[in-house]
Amino acid sequence: MARTKEFNEDQALDKAIEIFWHKGYNGTSAQDLVTHLGLSRSSLYDTFGDKQKLFSKSLQRYQQQNQDAVKELLDKSENVKETLHAIFKQAVIESLEDRITKGCFMVNSSVELAMHDEDIAKIVKSNSHTMEEVFTNAVKKGQEAGHISKQLDAKILARFIFNNYSGIRVLARAGERDKQVYDDIVKAVFSLL
Amino acid sequence: MARTKEFNEDQALDKAIEIFWHKGYNGTSAQDLVTHLGLSRSSLYDTFGDKQKLFSKSLQRYQQQNQDAVKELLDKSENVKETLHAIFKQAVIESLEDRITKGCFMVNSSVELAMHDEDIAKIVKSNSHTMEEVFTNAVKKGQEAGHISKQLDAKILARFIFNNYSGIRVLARAGERDKQVYDDIVKAVFSLL
DNA sequence: AATTAAACGGAACAATCGTTCCTGAATAAG
DNA sequence: CTTATTCAGGAACGATTGTTCCGTTTAATT
Numbered sequence: 184m185a186r187t188k189e190f191n192e193d194q195a196l197d198k199a200i201e202i203f204w205h206k207g208y209n210g211t212s213a214q215d216l217v218t219h220l221g222l223s224r225s226s227l228y229d230t231f232g233d234k235q236k237l238f239s240k241s242l243q244r245y246q247q248q249n250q251d252a253v254k255e256l257l258d259k260s261e262n263v264k265e266t267l268h269a270i271f272k273q274a275v276i277e278s279l280e281d282r283i284t285k286g287c288f289m290v291n292s293s294v295e296l297a298m299h300d301e302d303i304a305k306i307v308k309s310n311s312h313t314m315e316e317v318f319t320n321a322v323k324k325g326q327e328a329g330h331i332s333k334q335l336d337a338k339i340l341a342r343f344i345f346n347n348y349s350g351i352r353v354l355a356r357a358g359e360r361d362k363q364v365y366d367d368i369v370k371a372v373f374s375l376l
Numbered sequence: 377m378a379r380t381k382e383f384n385e386d387q388a389l390d391k392a393i394e395i396f397w398h399k400g401y402n403g404t405s406a407q408d409l410v411t412h413l414g415l416s417r418s419s420l421y422d423t424f425g426d427k428q429k430l431f432s433k434s435l436q437r438y439q440q441q442n443q444d445a446v447k448e449l450l451d452k453s454e455n456v457k458e459t460l461h462a463i464f465k466q467a468v469i470e471s472l473e474d475r476i477t478k479g480c481f482m483v484n485s486s487v488e489l490a491m492h493d494e495d496i497a498k499i500v501k502s503n504s505h506t507m508e509e510v511f512t513n514a515v516k517k518g519q520e521a522g523h524i525s526k527q528l529d530a531k532i533l534a535r536f537i538f539n540n541y542s543g544i545r546v547l548a549r550a551g552e553r554d555k556q557v558y559d560d561i562v563k564a565v566f567s568l569l
Numbered sequence: 570a571a572t573t574a575a576a577c578g579g580a581a582c583a584a585t586c587g588t589t590c591c592t593g594a595a596t597a598a599g
Numbered sequence: 600c601t602t603a604t605t606c607a608g609g610a611a612c613g614a615t616t617g618t619t620c621c622g623t624t625t626a627a628t629t
Contacts, residue, residue: 209402350539371536
């Protein structure tokens with residue numbers, strides 16, 4: 184029989200996420216991928232098809248990783264407002280720590296490709312939909328527990344939260360390094376919850 | 377002496393804004409520019425230098441056009457909160473009307489290029505700085521007139537407003553066509569002012 | 570009318586793009 | 600040992616990229 188695969192496909196995908204995230208789709212060349220993933224050109228194309236498919240798979244994997252993390256945090260949480268606050272604080276920390284500011288892979292891809300690539304558009308929409316659902320359920324839970332104001336519907340607040348999350352990631356991608364700017368936004372957002 | 381210019385440089389820049397806005401920097405080829413601007417390759421390069429310089433000039437022109445419009449609206453306004461609301465409503469309308477969803481040229485460029493091109497990064501930062509100033513002054517004015525809550529500092533609210541504006545433009549770029557989503561966000565934002 | 574500088578169309582440039590293909594070595598199971 | 604499959608490496612593909620150059624046309628000034 185044949186030789187077994189020597190590299191882990193998921194690990195390779197993680198490397199692909201890194202470089203696509205950093206450089207974007209159009210900014211990443213085939214040579215970049217070969218160098219960064221540590222695979223030969225042939226292995227790369229045999230395994231993933233072409234650049235577009237590799238990108239699509241990378242974005243899907245990124246989506247799942249992030250959604251799972253957020254969903255688990257909120258499901259487990261006994262004080263949803265605090266957990267949401269922690270999620271935002273973490274986003275701020277990442278935005279400031281990251282020497283090469285990458286923002287959010289989903290936001291970046293959405294801006295660069297969603298209107299030109301139907302596959303990517305589908306992923307972006309699926310992500311928005313799921314995140315809205317996750318946030319809505321979380322807000323409902325928080326409202327029932329008395330941690331979050333009932334002045335606005337859960338869905339409205341969920342969309343509001345998601346919108347500010349996107350905005351913060353754009354700020355990060357733009358290279359904002361002043362912590363006070365992020366903190367001010369977070370403060371304003373959570374004064375509404 | 378020499379022949380006079382037959383095309384209007386600013387009109388050509390407006391055409392450049394259109395196509396760069398739609399396709400992004402990397403997505404726009406030299407041929408795209410020749411076709412869309414209606415200039416010959418040689419005239420284009422003689423006039424604007426190279427692609428990067430043309431992009432940079434386009435973005436600067438876009439920035440000035442938008443800043444001037446917003447600044448004038450807010451300076452003239454007698455009820456800043458209502459004017460801000462109108463600005464957001466207008467952004468929503470544009471997001472929904474635009475058959476080819478373009479989002480915001482500044483946000484798009486920021487995400488695509490700010491971390492890889494110092495010239496663009498400078499323009500983005502200058503834009504953020506100016507918009508923050510414009511919004512801060514507007515909020516102050518609204519707070520003094522009693523139209524906007526004084527619970528949060530003007531600068532905090534200004535950054536908060538700007539962040540949600542960015543978020544909405546990302547939504548638009550991602551192809552969101554459900555008016556309710558935008559309206560919900562605007563409702564939440566203005567419930568805080 | 571002669572001069573001069575700009576605008577033009579289009580050919581041509583080298584470089585890079587994503588992708589395919591080939592060779593030979595490596596490694597597993599039969 | 601044979602066979603099957605995957606690996607790496609690199610040559611090569613045509614297409615497209617951004618850019619330059621050149622010869623011609625155009626029009627304002629002297």
